[in-house]
Amino acid sequence: MASGRICLWLLFMTITQVVGEDIQSMIMSLMIDSKFQCANTSCLPFINVFTSNIMNCQVACLTQSQCRAATFHRSTFNCELFDNMLNQNESILADIDAVSMNVISGTRFPSDQMTSTTTSSSTTTTTTGKLFKTSQVIEKRLCSLSSQSSWSQTATTIFGSQSGTPGSNLSFLSSPIGMYYDGFNNMLFVADSGNQRILQFSLDNSPSVAIVIAGSNGYGCNMNQFEAPYGIGVDSFGRLYVSDFYCSQVVIFPSNSNSTTSGTLFSSVGLATSISINPLTVSFDDDIYVVSYNDSAVYKFVGGNTTAMIAAGGNGNGYALNQLSGPVGAYYDYLYTNSLYVADSGNHRVLKFPSGSTNATYGTVVAGGNGAGSGANQLNYPRSIIVDSSGTLYIADTNNNRIQRWLPNASNGTTVAGGIPGTASDQLYFLETVLFDKYGNLLVSDRYNNRIQMFNLTTC
Ligand SMILES: *[C@@H]1O[C@H](CO)[C@@H](O)[C@H](O)[C@H]1NC(C)=O
Ligand SMILES: *[C@@H]1O[C@H](CO)[C@@H](O)[C@H](O)[C@H]1NC(C)=O
Ligand SMILES: *[C@@H]1O[C@H](CO)[C@@H](O)[C@H](O)[C@H]1NC(C)=O
Numbered sequence: 062m063a064s065g066r067i068c069l070w071l072l073f074m075t076i077t078q079v080v081g082e083d084i085q086s087m088i089m090s091l092m093i094d095s096k097f098q099c100a101n102t103s104c105l106p107f108i109n110v111f112t113s114n115i116m117n118c119q120v121a122c123l124t125q126s127q128c129r130a131a132t133f134h135r136s137t138f139n140c141e142l143f144d145n146m147l148n149q150n151e152s153i154l155a156d157i158d159a160v161s162m163n164v165i166s167g168t169r170f171p172s173d174q175m176t177s178t179t180t181s182s183s184t185t186t187t188t189t190g191k192l193f194k195t196s197q198v199i200e201k202r203l204c205s206l207s208s209q210s211s212w213s214q215t216a217t218t219i220f221g222s223q224s225g226t227p228g229s230n231l232s233f234l235s236s237p238i239g240m241y242y243d244g245f246n247n248m249l250f251v252a253d254s255g256n257q258r259i260l261q262f263s264l265d266n267s268p269s270v271a272i273v274i275a276g277s278n279g280y281g282c283n284m285n286q287f288e289a290p291y292g293i294g295v296d297s298f299g300r301l302y303v304s305d306f307y308c309s310q311v312v313i314f315p316s317n318s319n320s321t322t323s324g325t326l327f328s329s330v331g332l333a334t335s336i337s338i339n340p341l342t343v344s345f346d347d348d349i350y351v352v353s354y355n356d357s358a359v360y361k362f363v364g365g366n367t368t369a370m371i372a373a374g375g376n377g378n379g380y381a382l383n384q385l386s387g388p389v390g391a392y393y394d395y396l397y398t399n400s401l402y403v404a405d406s407g408n409h410r411v412l413k414f415p416s417g418s419t420n421a422t423y424g425t426v427v428a429g430g431n432g433a434g435s436g437a438n439q440l441n442y443p444r445s446i447i448v449d450s451s452g453t454l455y456i457a458d459t460n461n462n463r464i465q466r467w468l469p470n471a472s473n474g475t476t477v478a479g480g481i482p483g484t485a486s487d488q489l490y491f492l493e494t495v496l497f498d499k500y501g502n503l504l505v506s507d508r509y510n511n512r513i514q515m516f517n518l519t520t521c
C-alpha cells in the first residue's frame with residue numbers, strides 16, 4: 062500500500078549468541094516492511110548473504126563487527142548487511158517484502174571485539190537469545206490486502222477428502238480444528254482432533270502425505286496422547302503447544318517431535334480451546350494466550366511463565382464488555398494492531414482488547430453483537446479470527462458456514478466465502494480456523510467436511 066507502513070515498532074530485540082566461550086549480544090530495533098537504501102553508492106551493503114530466515118540475518122550481522130544495520134528480503138532470502146550508514150532512519154524506504162534492523166548504538170557487547178567473519182551455519186553455534194522465526198514474521202504477506210481484495214468462490218481441497226469423508230491414514234482427517242502456518246517452509250500444522258494427532262504437511266505440492274508430529278497413540282491424557290486436541294501454536298524456539306479440550310490441558314512438544322515423543326505439561330486450563338502466540342514482545346520472550354471455554358476467559362502466560370494471568374474475561378459467563386460467554390477463539394495480532402481479538406462465541410460477537418489487558422479491561426465489540434443470526438450485522442457462533450494489515454477482520458462465522466470480512470469500524474460484514482452448508486467446493490460445514498498463507502490465500506479447517514480448503518486470492 063502506498064501509505065508504506067514504516068512501522069517503527071522499536072521492538073528492542075536482544076540477540077545473544079554463544080560462540081564457543083564468547084557471549085555476544087546487541088540490541089536491534091526492528092522495522093517491519095522497510096528496507097535500507099541510499100540515493101548514492103556511499104551506503105551500499107558491505108556484504109550480501111542468503112539466510113533462511115530473519116533470525117539468521119540477525120546472527121549474520123552479529124558476527125560482523127562492522128555491521129550496523131541489516132535488511133532481510135522475504136521473497137529472495139537476501140540478507141544485506143550495512144556498516145557506515147550515516148543516518149539509518151533517513152535511508153529507510155517502505156517495502157513490504159523487507160524487514161530491517163538497526164543496531165542501537167553502544168549496545169554491542171562485548172563492544173566490537175568480534176572479528177570472526179564466519180556465519181552461523183559454518184560454526185557450531187547455539188543461539189540462546191530470543192530470536193523470532195521468519196515463519197512468524199512472514200505471515201505479513203507479500204500482498205497487502207485491502208477492502209478490494211477478493212478470493213475465488215470455489216476452494217481447492219489441499220488436504221483431506223474432497224468429498225468430506227473422514228479417514229485416519231496420512232492423507233485423511235477427522236474433525237480438523239486448529240491450524241498453524243509456517244510461511245518459511247510453506248507448511249501447515251493441523252490438529253486432527255478426531256484422530257487424536259497433530260499433522261504437518263507441505264503446501265508446495267498438495268495434496269501431500271502428512272507426518273505425525275504429536276499424538277496418534279490412542280485416546281487419553283498422557284503426555285503422548287490427546288482426547289480432543291483443539292488449538293495449536295509454535296513458539297520462537299519451534300516448540301509446539303497443543304491445547305486439549307477434554308483433557309483441559311496445554312502440552313508442549315519439542316521441535317522435531319514425532320508420535321513417539323512425550324510432551325510436558327505447560328498448564329491446566331479448563332476446556333482449553335485455541336492458542337495464540339505473540340513472539341514479538343519487548344521482553345523478548347513469547348507470550349502464550351490460551352482460551353478457556355469453561356472459565357469464559359483468555360489466559361496469558363507472560364514470557365512462557367506458567368502462571369496464568371487473565372487477558373480477557375474471567376468475570377463469569379455474561380454479556381458485559383468485561384465478560385465472555387463460552388469463547389472458542391483468540392488471536393493476538395502482534396503484526397499490525399497490537400491487540401487481542403476474542404471470538405466470544407456464545408455472545409455471537411468479536412471483542413477487541415488492547416495490549417496488556419486484564420480481567421478489569423472492557424473490550425470493544427468489533428463484529429457482531431446483534432444476536433445470533435445470518436444478517437450482515439450478525440454472526441452465529443464465531444470461532445476464530447485473523448486480522449490483515451489494514452485492521453480488517455476475517456471471521457470464521459461457524460454456524461453460518463461462512464467467512465465474514467469486517468472492515469475497521471464497520472457495523473456490517475460481507476461474506477468472502479461460503480454461506481451454505483455442504484460439501485461442494487463453494488461450501489463449508491462448521492469451519493473452525495481461518496488463516497492466510499504467504500500468498501494471501503485463505504486456508505480453512507472445514508471441520509465437519511474433514512478437509513482443509515484453500516480459497517485462492519484472486520485480487521490483491
Ligand atoms: C550519500 O548519501 C548519504 C546518505 O543519504 C549522505 O549522507 C551523503 O552525503 C551522500 N554522499 C554524496 C557524495 O552525495
Ligand atoms: C531514528 O529513529 C528512532 C525511532 O524513531 C529514534 O529513536 C532515533 O533517535 C533516530 N535516529 C536518528 C539518528 O535520527
Ligand atoms: C488413504 O486412503 C485412501 C483411500 O483408501 C487412499 O486413496 C490413499 O492413498 C491413502 N493414503 C495413504 C497415505 O495411505
Ligand SMILES: *[C@@H]1O[C@H](CO)[C@@H](O)[C@H](O)[C@H]1NC(C)=O
Nearest residue numbers: 315316317318319320321322
Ligand atoms: C522420533 O523422534 C525420536 C527422538 O527424536 C527419534 O529417535 C526417532 O527416530 C523418531 N522416529 C521417527 C519415526 O522419526
Ligand SMILES: *[C@@H]1O[C@H](CO)[C@@H](O)[C@H](O)[C@H]1NC(C)=O
Nearest residue numbers: 307308309330331332355356
Ligand atoms: C469448570 O468450572 C467449574 C467452576 O467454575 C469447575 O467446577 C469445573 O471443574 C470446571 N471444569 C473443567 C473441565 O475445567
Ligand SMILES: *[C@@H]1O[C@H](CO)[C@@H](O)[C@H](O)[C@H]1NC(C)=O
Nearest residue numbers: 363364365366367368369370
Ligand atoms: C511467574 O509469574 C509469577 C506471577 O507474576 C511470578 O511471581 C514469578 O516470579 C514468575 N516466574 C518467573 C520464572 O518469572
Ligand SMILES: *[C@@H]1O[C@H](CO)[C@@H](O)[C@H](O)[C@H]1NC(C)=O
Nearest residue numbers: 370371375376383419420421
Ligand atoms: C482480577 O484478577 C485479580 C488477580 O487474580 C483479582 O485479585 C481480582 O479480584 C480480579 N478482578 C475481578 C474484577 O474479578
Ligand SMILES: *[C@@H]1O[C@H](CO)[C@@H](O)[C@H](O)[C@H]1NC(C)=O
Nearest residue numbers: 435436437438439472473474
Ligand atoms: C447492515 O445490516 C443490516 C442487517 O442485515 C441491514 O439492515 C443494514 O441495512 C445494513 N447496513 C448497511 C450500512 O449496509
Ligand SMILES: *[C@@H]1O[C@H](CO)[C@@H](O)[C@H](O)[C@H]1NC(C)=O
Nearest residue numbers: 425451452453468469470471
Ligand atoms: C475507527 O474508530 C476509531 C475510534 O472512533 C478511530 O480512532 C479510528 O480512526 C477509526 N478507524 C478507521 C479505519 O476508520
Ligand SMILES: *[C@@H]1O[C@H](CO)[C@@H](O)[C@H](O)[C@H]1NC(C)=O
Nearest residue numbers: 213217500502515516517518
Ligand atoms: C492457488 O494459489 C497457489 C499459490 O499461490 C497456486 O500454486 C495454485 O495454483 C492456485 N490454485 C488455483 C486453483 O488457482
